[in-house]
Amino acid sequence: MPRLRDVQLFGTPGRQDLMWGETSGEEDVDASQLHLIPGLVDLCCNPGFPGFPLRESPRTLTAAALAGGFTDLLLSPAVDPVVDTPEQISAHDGQTGPRRWTAAALSPGLQGKDLAELGLMLRAGAVVLSDGAVPIASTVVLRNILDYAQGFGATLLFRPADPELDLLGVVNESAVSVRIGLRGNPPATEEIGVGRLLALLSAMPVPPRVHLSHLGTAAAVALVTQAARRGLPVSASTPARNLILDEEVLDGFGYESRYRLHPPLRSRRDREVLVEAVIAGQLWLCADHQPRAPEEKEHELERATPGSTGLESAFSAAWTALRAHLPPDKALAVLVQALSLGPRQLLPPASTGWTLVDLETEQEVQPATHRSLARNDALAGRRLFGRVCGCWPRLSLD
Amino acid sequence: MVETPLKRKDMLGLRGMERAEIQTILDTAELMREVSRRKVKKVPTLRGRTVVTLFFENSTRTKTSFELAAKRLSADTLSFNVATSSVAKGESLMDTARTIYAMSPDAVVVRHGCTGAPHLLSRAFPWSVLNAGDGVNEHPSQALLDMLTMRDRFGSLDGLKVAIVGDIAHSRVARSNIFGLTTMGASVMVAGPGTMCKADLASLPVERAHSIDEVLPKADVLMMLRIQRERLGPAVLPSVREYATFYGLDLERVQRARPEVIVMHPGPINRGVEIAADVADGDRSVILDQVTNGIAVRMALLFLLLGRGEDAPTA
Numbered sequence: 001m002p003r004l005r006d007v008q009l010f011g012t013p014g015r016q017d018l019m020w021g022e023t024s025g026e027e028d029v030d031a032s033q034l035h036l037i038p039g040l041v042d043l044c045c046n047p048g049f050p051g052f053p054l055r056e057s058p059r060t061l062t063a064a065a066l067a068g069g070f071t072d073l074l075l076s077p078a079v080d081p082v083v084d085t086p087e088q089i090s091a092h093d094g095q096t097g098p099r100r101w102t103a104a105a106l107s108p109g110l111q112g113k114d115l116a117e118l119g120l121m122l123r124a125g126a127v128v129l130s131d132g133a134v135p136i137a138s139t140v141v142l143r144n145i146l147d148y149a150q151g152f153g154a155t156l157l158f159r160p161a162d163p164e165l166d167l168l169g170v171v172n173e174s175a176v177s178v179r180i181g182l183r184g185n186p187p188a189t190e191e192i193g194v195g196r197l198l199a200l201l202s203a204m205p206v207p208p209r210v211h212l213s214h215l216g217t218a219a220a221v222a223l224v225t226q227a228a229r230r231g232l233p234v235s236a237s238t239p240a241r242n243l244i245l246d247e248e249v250l251d252g253f254g255y256e257s258r259y260r261l262h263p264p265l266r267s268r269r270d271r272e273v274l275v276e277a278v279i280a281g282q283l284w285l286c287a288d289h290q291p292r293a294p295e296e297k298e299h300e301l302e303r304a305t306p307g308s309t310g311l312e313s314a315f316s317a318a319w320t321a322l323r324a325h326l327p328p329d330k331a332l333a334v335l336v337q338a339l340s341l342g343p344r345q346l347l348p349p350a351s352t353g354w355t356l357v358d359l360e361t362e363q364e365v366q367p368a369t370h371r372s373l374a375r376n377d378a379l380a381g382r383r384l385f386g387r388v389c390g391c392w393p394r395l396s397l398d
Numbered sequence: 399m400v401e402t403p404l405k406r407k408d409m410l411g412l413r414g415m416e417r418a419e420i421q422t423i424l425d426t427a428e429l430m431r432e433v434s435r436r437k438v439k440k441v442p443t444l445r446g447r448t449v450v451t452l453f454f455e456n457s458t459r460t461k462t463s464f465e466l467a468a469k470r471l472s473a474d475t476l477s478f479n480v481a482t483s484s485v486a487k488g489e490s491l492m493d494t495a496r497t498i499y500a501m502s503p504d505a506v507v508v509r510h511g512c513t514g515a516p517h518l519l520s521r522a523f524p525w526s527v528l529n530a531g532d533g534v535n536e537h538p539s540q541a542l543l544d545m546l547t548m549r550d551r552f553g554s555l556d557g558l559k560v561a562i563v564g565d566i567a568h569s570r571v572a573r574s575n576i577f578g579l580t581t582m583g584a585s586v587m588v589a590g591p592g593t594m595c596k597a598d599l600a601s602l603p604v605e606r607a608h609s610i611d612e613v614l615p616k617a618d619v620l621m622m623l624r625i626q627r628e629r630l631g632p633a634v635l636p637s638v639r640e641y642a643t644f645y646g647l648d649l650e651r652v653q654r655a656r657p658e659v660i661v662m663h664p665g666p667i668n669r670g671v672e673i674a675a676d677v678a679d680g681d682r683s684v685i686l687d688q689v690t691n692g693i694a695v696r697m698a699l700l701f702l703l704l705g706r707g708e709d710a711p712t713a
Contacts, residue, residue, distance in 0.1 A: 175601030179413070181513045181535025181573055184598075253410065255514025298492050300512035302533065 039071025051080025
């Protein structure tokens, strides 16, 4: 059986040789410059299928996830048709690719008007309930969802936003948006969304487990952190790219549609706070994989479909941001917590799988070389540290 | 021959443009204005060149002004009618552009509802792109004709005090004027309702006034903006009557302004809303001069972008 020679196994001291079961047939690997870390988890993965064949296919999603080091994907229900009935939920989990976990819709069609069959979908195998990136517009419906889902012990995932403010603008509302002449979305959009949700949760005797995704503002992070300290069962995450990019990438004449993201990139200060919160263990990370077909992005920035791929650059983005602030061993520990062990708490217990990474190599993000069918990585052209060398979702080292 | 210092193939906006470039455009426009006063209003400068106008939003004066400017320079013009084109069938901007580019035009004049659309076209093809208005971003040729009109009246833009009143937040005319005027040494005050003249304008080089009455005694130029009903969202303005009362320019307000003040408006005018009819048609108004200067400025832009190396028409 081939060996992984001289590898640093995360969580253990010193370097060691490992038997390399899943790679039988291959030769020994000199891993003296590499680290083996628990497999990465994406809590915000939009598979693009069914319904969007030009965005992604099961094959390309698998390839992209493995290339990016992700052993576990929580798939958004925001596909076509929306995953909002128990009949649509099946065991995705194949034998070779990353584990695909199902997030089922809270409301039929993500319309936010009524309750989907939450109990039946959980029974059918959904592990999280979420309307994906769509905020629940009605506070009455939102409150009913919280009350109802709590009875099933469900974990809920929301992107917090005031539903009306959420419709405004395409970039962060700030001096930059004024300068470049693009309609701005106020940072208060997110703060209000978080505040509304936390107020409802605080009023519940036994609130459900809630995860808030796509946080991008310092104010929202502060609210969630305070709520968690008060004992509310809440956690939060931000796309890894948000540790690298902020609104200043738009401050020029490019108007490049790859920066059309929703929610938009916020200020430099917000980005700095996100990094601090990740380091402090208050914020997890996700890849926020949102593949888009070329014809969805080849538009004016305002008309381009929002979203960026993330599976194949999230590790490098997180590592590049964290290594700039922390010594390598500490930075890697924070990354593993934020992009693997933390998010894994929302998923059913399962063996972690492992990801082999090189922490030294610096390379440019080149979407043309990505395994994803889509090419819309907002980090395109960025030079980032860290490279994923291998990924084994079912490798057990016990 | 005019030595062109324009360091660009396009005219996308006045933000970031150098003073010398603006100066050249205005100086060239003065020469071009003379052509329009001739009996035969045509020079051969751009003979054999093709200029396409591609307007995704309505326009009367900008579109006709650009077309007339191109014709007076002897360019061939093609007006691309979006309403009857494949765009109406859902064709994307880039696919429309590919089709037009295949016809080998030298320049495209584009107006589009999205900020950055001209920049996209500029990056995609080696033609010259002239921005005739993009989203809420810029309308550079309008600002240049405004600046030419002010320079005609005051001799220089240096030290001039310009008040822009109205819907600043949704006005690409205001933004281009702010960038251009401040580059040329003028100072800009803005006034309007809080929903149209927000605090975040502080990031632009402007002084934000709280009311039109505050700017009246200070301004050399009163530029009234059109209330763009098509761009307003809900709950932005209670009523037209209320706007006219608090922000409209009537004769009484003009009398409280400086005696040498000029009144400008980019058109089209909502008479009785942002400007009273007797002010728009009165002796302080230079609104028709703006229209005349529009052709001259657009001739200058086409000449400077397309006619490099050619002789400018001489007076």
